[in-house]
Amino acid sequence: MINKIVLIVLVMVSSVFAEKINIAVAANVSYAINDLISEFNKTNPDTKVQITLGSSGKLTAQIKNGAPYNIFMAANMKYPEALYNDNIAITKPIIYAQGSLAILSTKKLDFKKGINLAVDTKVDKIAIANPKTAPYGKASVEAFKNANIYKEIEKKLVYAESISQTVTYAITATDMGFIAKSSLYSPKMSMYKKGINWTDVDPKLYTPINQGIVILKNAKDNKEVKAFYDFILSEKAKKIFNEFGYLVP
Numbered sequence: 001m002i003n004k005i006v007l008i009v010l011v012m013v014s015s016v017f018a019e020k021i022n023i024a025v026a027a028n029v030s031y032a033i034n035d036l037i038s039e040f041n042k043t044n045p046d047t048k049v050q051i052t053l054g055s056s057g058k059l060t061a062q063i064k065n066g067a068p069y070n071i072f073m074a075a076n077m078k079y080p081e082a083l084y085n086d087n088i089a090i091t092k093p094i095i096y097a098q099g100s101l102a103i104l105s106t107k108k109l110d111f112k113k114g115i116n117l118a119v120d121t122k123v124d125k126i127a128i129a130n131p132k133t134a135p136y137g138k139a140s141v142e143a144f145k146n147a148n149i150y151k152e153i154e155k156k157l158v159y160a161e162s163i164s165q166t167v168t169y170a171i172t173a174t175d176m177g178f179i180a181k182s183s184l185y186s187p188k189m190s191m192y193k194k195g196i197n198w199t200d201v202d203p204k205l206y207t208p209i210n211q212g213i214v215i216l217k218n219a220k221d222n223k224e225v226k227a228f229y230d231f232i233l234s235e236k237a238k239k240i241f242n243e244f245g246y247l248v249p
Helices: 004-016 027-045 057-064 079-087 113-117 136-147 150-156 163-172 181-185 223-232 235-243
Strands: 019-026 047-053 071-075 096-099 103-104 127-131 159-160 176-180 198-200 207-216
Touching: 004 181, 019 027, 019 057, 019 223, 027 047, 027 163, 027 181, 027 223, 047 057, 047 223, 057 071, 071 079, 071 223, 079 207, 096 235, 103 113, 103 136, 103 163, 103 181, 113 136, 113 150, 113 198, 127 136, 127 163, 136 150, 136 207, 150 159, 150 207, 150 235, 159 163, 159 198, 163 176, 163 181, 176 181, 207 223, 223 235
Parallel strands: 019 047, 019 071, 127 159, 127 176
Antiparallel strands: 071 207, 096 207, 103 176, 103 198
């Protein structure tokens, strides 16, 4: 009986002292983040990782306005670099993964055409992430322009707030969407097959999407935050990123 009481007390004490860290995560990482946290918690079981997902631009605005995030995992390097230059981030931005673009559609289309499929007469609406706030949206526009089709398809574009919303639009509301390839590696997306429902966007058409991570100033000397940061840059994390369609440095 005494042993049971001691065990209960220990559990209560450990839960009270469990450290919670807050991570701001670009929406495209939403498909990989649960696997990353599960792997991290194998060696850090007492650290509770709380995630806030959103576009990199909006998360950056929240951070500048005092949002209590400890780490920022952005969809490109622009936003963490700005935070570092403003002394809001205390670590220099480091690339944790490289994202890539894919075209997704539930309609019967000729994916052999690649990006030129966007000009097809069967395609009236094309979902992309907002290029003003989402790096994948910016990369999509860059690809259109480099393929010399932007003016022709500009009126077809439907803008989503984030890359995850772009996936939803591509499946439910538009004829196709330019999405983060990583999203196709979610178990929920396993029904969509390459060449039938999706294809890669030629990486020569857009600048590589270097995704950057920083520790924010409110997490200075926080050991749990540093442990998660180090994990994201570890070989174990790189393996998970690879499994979700990312390239890693």
